[in-house]
Amino acid sequence: MPAKVKIYALSTCIHCKKAKEYLESNNVEYDCTYVDMLAGEERQQAVDEVKKHNPALSFPTMVVGGKVLVGFNKEELQAALGA
Amino acid sequence: MDAKQLYEKLKPIQEAKGYLFNADMSYTMPLLENLLVNKERYGYMSCPCRLAIGTFEEDRDIVCPCVYRDPDVAEYGACFCALYVNKEWNEGKIEHKTVPERRPAEKVMKAMGLG
Numbered sequence: 001m002p003a004k005v006k007i008y009a010l011s012t013c014i015h016c017k018k019a020k021e022y023l024e025s026n027n028v029e030y031d032c033t034y035v036d037m038l039a040g041e042e043r044q045q046a047v048d049e050v051k052k053h054n055p056a057l058s059f060p061t062m063v064v065g066g067k068v069l070v071g072f073n074k075e076e077l078q079a080a081l082g083a
Numbered sequence: 084m085d086a087k088q089l090y091e092k093l094k095p096i097q098e099a100k101g102y103l104f105n106a107d108m109s110y111t112m113p114l115l116e117n118l119l120v121n122k123e124r125y126g127y128m129s130c131p132c133r134l135a136i137g138t139f140e141e142d143r144d145i146v147c148p149c150v151y152r153d154p155d156v157a158e159y160g161a162c163f164c165a166l167y168v169n170k171e172w173n174e175g176k177i178e179h180k181t182v183p184e185r186r187p188a189e190k191v192m193k194a195m196g197l198g
Contacts, residue, residue: 012117012131014110014164015181036134047195057191058184059132071181 004081005030006063008050011037016060019072028081035059086115097148102156102167114166118147132164133186134194141193144186151185 005023009016011034023030035046047057053068054061062069064080084092090111094104105111117131129135130145144150152162159182160172171177184191192198 010132010134012120013133014114014117014166015132017113018110044196047197051195051197056184056188057134057195059134071183073181 004028004064007032008046008053008059008061009034010059013059015072019060019062019077022072022074022077026081084119086112086119089115089119097167101169102148102152103170103173105161105165105168106173110165114164130164133184134191136190136194141190144190155182155185 005028007016007019007023007030009020009032020030020032033046033049035043035050038046050057050059050061053063054070056070058070060070060072062077062080064077067080069076069080090104097104105114114131118128121127121129121131121135125135125137125139125142127139127142128147129142130147130149133145135142135145139146148167149162152167155162156167156169156172159180160177161168161179161182163182163184165179165182169177172179189198
């Protein structure tokens with residue numbers, strides 16, 4: 001079964017870190033891609049995926065179920081997880 | 084230099100300009116650490132919450148403090164990363180919202196290898 005949350009992040013980004021901490025503290029399984037740690041084709045593929053979900057190409061971009069969340073907002077993430 | 088030293092160095096300079104560090108050190112210290120990570124990576128302290136293009140000339144706008152800090156703090160009370168904030172934000176008098184990306188799309192695209 002795939003992880004409940006997909007998160008596209010930067011390894012240096014605080015909002016990404018906070019989002020991950022929130023998921024961990026709530027025992028939510030997630031799959032994280034650090035776009036800044038990738039190179040070449042892998043990076044291109046990740047960027048294309050981010051762009052598809054969030055044309056502003058900002059981080060974190062999270063996909064929860066069918067919903068896309070941009071940035072870390074605890075209430076918003078909580079609502080998406082509960083849905 | 085470590086994050087603590089960077090904090091001590093920047094605090095008086097930025098406070099004199101009216102910008103405060105986020106009082107929540109669980110934001111401020113990792114952000115400062117990651118500014119130093121980016122200094123190692125790129126040679127300049129590029130914004131940790133954005134993907135850099137990789138040359139100083141092209142990333143000048145996101146070298147911390149970025150050029151978007153002024154309008155972001157004026158509008159939201161905090162910069163994109165929430166490293167720099169104003170007094171009202173620190174005192175909880177302003178709602179802590181997600182600050183949208185203000186960097187022009189063409190620069191973001193270039194950083195992503197799409198430009």
